[in-house]
Amino acid sequence: MKLKLLLASATSALVLQASAQQVKFTEYDLANGLHVILHQDKTAPVVAVSVMYHVGSKDEIPGRTGFAHFFEHLLFEGSDNMKRGDFMKIVSDNGGRNNANTSQDRTFYYETFPSNQLELGLWLESERMLHPKIEEAGVRTQNEVVKEEKRMRVDNQPYGKYIDVISRHLFQGHPYRWQPIGSMADLDAAKLQEFQAFFKKNYVPANAVLSIAGDISIENTKALVEKYFAEVPKGNPVTKAEYVLKPITKEIVDTAYDANIQIPAIMTAYRAPGMRSRDAKALNMLSTLLSGSGSSRLSTKMVDDKKTAIQVSAFNLTMEDYGIYIALALPGNNTPLNNLLADIDAEVLKVQNELISEKEFTKLQNQFENAAVSANSTMIGLAENLADGYTFHAKNTNAINEELKEIKSITREEIRAAARKYLNKESRVVLYYLPKK
Template structure:
C-alpha cells in the first residue's frame, strides 16, 4: 500500500479533485462551512489513549458501514538502520508474516482471510505499518492475532533464506530494472550525506546479500517495543469496548525500554552537486532537489513551518492540476521543452525535506535546457508572484481532498497513523488546512526567492545508454515509491 499523507494529497492527487476554481470571494465562506462540518460529535470524535505499557491507542468511530480498519504503526523505518544492514526494516516487515509462538509461517494471513478480511503491510523511511480491514464484529480476533505477532514473532532460518531472495527480486524489479528509480536512489544518496535518508528503503544489494537471520531478529528485539507503537482503529466500533480489548491484548505485552534515535542533522551544502546516472533507457530525465524546511509543529507554527506550507502551495501552483504552470509553459507552450514536467514538496517526515523539480526533455531538447526551463518557472514566481485565482484554486482543491478522504475508513486510519508517527495531534489535518488558508501570494513569492539558490541544489541527470543485444526495453514509468508494500 502506498500511503500519501493527508497533507500531501494536495501535491499528489489534486488533478483528481475538482477541476474548476470557485468564484473569487467564495473561498472564505467555503472554509467556514468546511470547518463547521469538520467538528465531530462526541460519538464520532477521535479518541487517543495510552495503555499501561506505553503503547498508544487511537480510535476513530465511523458507523456508516459494518467494517473496521485495524492498523499497527511502528515509529521505525529505514532511517533507524545502520550502514551494513540497510533494508533490514523492510525485511523484518516481510518476516512478520512468517510465524509466531502460536502460528506457523503463513498462518496469520490464512486466519485473516478466514475472518473475511484483507491485509498487508508497508515500510518507508519513517515508519512501518501493518493493517487488516475486516467486518467490525471480527475486530477482537485480529487484535489478538496482531498483538501476538507483534510480541512473539519467530521463524526458522530457512524461512529467512527464502524470503531474503524475495526481497532481492523486489529490489531488482522496482529499482534496478527502472532507470528513474535508479536515478532517484542515487539522487537521495547525493542530497543526503550525513542523514540516514540517504539509504534506500529496500536496502543496498550488497547489504541484502550479506544480511543474516540474526540481523533481522536483533532489529526486531531492539525496535518492536510498546513505546514505539500505536494501534489505530477506524470504523463501526464502540470506543470503550475497543479500549477494553486493547488492554486485554496489546496491554498485556510487557513494557521495555525504547531505543532513542540519535539526531543526525544534514551537513551544510556548500555548492551545487551534480551526478549522471547511466542506464539503458529511451529518454533522458532530469531531477533537481532543493533543500527545504519541514513542518514540525502544527499547533504553533514557526517561520520554518510557515515556509514549508508556502512551498507546498508553490508546488501546487506549478504542478497541482491539469494545465498548471509547468504543463502550460514547458509541455504545451510554443517553445515545447518537455514531454512531461512535475514538482513535489516533501515537507513532512522525521528527517529533512526537499523540493523536487523534474521532467523528460522533448525531442530535440537537452536535459540542460529543461533544467534551465524548470528553474525559470520558479524564478518567474520569485519575480512576479502568483495570481489570486491560482491560490484560490489550490486551496479549494485541498479542502475537497479532505472531504474525499473522510469517505474512506482506510484513509482516516492512515492519516491518523501518519500524524502519530510525526508526533502531531489527531486533528492535524484540520489545523494544517486552516494554516494553509492563511498562506498569501507574498508568502509563495518569498519562498520562491529564498529556497532555490545554487547552493541548495542537487541535480541528477539520466543519460540513456544503448541496450545490450536482445535486452528487453525497461519500464518508462516514474520512480518507485519510498513506501514499500509487503
C-alpha cells in the same frame, strides 16, 4: 440532464462538507506505553485495525541497511500461535484484506475487516508485536521476496534509481542517503541475531501507535485492546539519533545512466525542511502550482505551448527530518536538456520574484481541501492519518483536524519566501538521467 448534473453537484458538495468536519477520536496509553487511538464511524459495517511503528530506514546503520523494510515482510511470517504463511490466509478467509508499507521514518501495518471481525484483527496485530517468528527459514524466504521486489521496483523500473542518486548527494551524513529497500548485500551478510536485536529494540509498545477506525463500540474496543495488548512487554525506551546537516553551498551536477529508459530526463533537487515545518507546506503548494494539473504553469508552458517536453513534474517529498523538492522534465522534439532546465529555472525565478495571482491561490486552496477530504474518505485512511499526527507532530493526534486549517492560512508571501529560501541554484543537485547504451 441539467437537473441530474445539478443534483449530483449538490450531493457532492454535501459529501465534501460532511467529510471536512472534525474527526472525533478517543486516545489513551496502556501501561506498557502503547498509544491507542479509536475513531467510531457507524456509516458502514467496516473496521480498520492498524499499527504504526516509528521505525524506518532512518533507524538503520551503514552496512546493515534495509532492515525496516525487511521487517515489513518478515512480520507476516507468523507467530508462536500461527503457522508460517497463515497470516494472510486468515485475513482473506475472514473477509478482510491487509498490507504494509515502509518509509524512511515509519512502518505501517493494517487490516480491514467486516466490523464483526474486530477481535480477529486485534489478535493478529498483537501476535505480530508479542511473539513473531524470527527464524532462519523465514529470513531466507523473505530475503528472496525482497530481492525480487527490488528487481521489479528499482533495478528494472524505468527511472527507478534517480531518487537514490539524488539522496546520496543531498543527505551525506544522514541515513536518508539510502532508500528503504536497502542493500541486498547488507541483508545477505546479516545474522539472525541481528534481525532479532533490531526487532527487540524498535518494535516495542512505546514506539508504536495502535489506531482503529470504523464501526466499533469504544468501550468494547478498549476491553479488547486490553485483552490482547496489555501483556506485551514494555521493552526499553527507544532513543532517536539526531542529525544536523551542513548547508550545501555549491551546485552539484551529476550524470546517471539507466538501461531501462529510452528518453533522457533532466532533474533538479533541493534539500527541503521536514514535514512539521510550515515551509514544507508552502513548498507543497508551490509544487502543485507548477505541475499539479494539466493547467499548471510548467505543464502549460513546456508541454502545451512550447511542446519542448512530453512530461514535466515538480513535487515535494516530505520526511520527518528533511525533505526533497524535485523538478524534472522529459524532452519532446529532441529538445536539449539544458533548454528544459532553463525553462524550469525561469518559472522558479518568477515565483521567487512575484506573488502568485489571487486566482491561482484560490485554486491551490481548493485543491488542497479536496485532497484533505479524499485522504480521510476511508477507514484505513483515517486510521493512518490519526497515527501520523501522534507519531510525527509532537504527539498531537489532533493534527488531522488542524492540517487543512494551517494550509489554508499560508499566504502568497510565504510561498514566495519558501521559494527564495530553499530553491537556490548554489544549494541544489542537477541530475542528467540518461539512457544506458
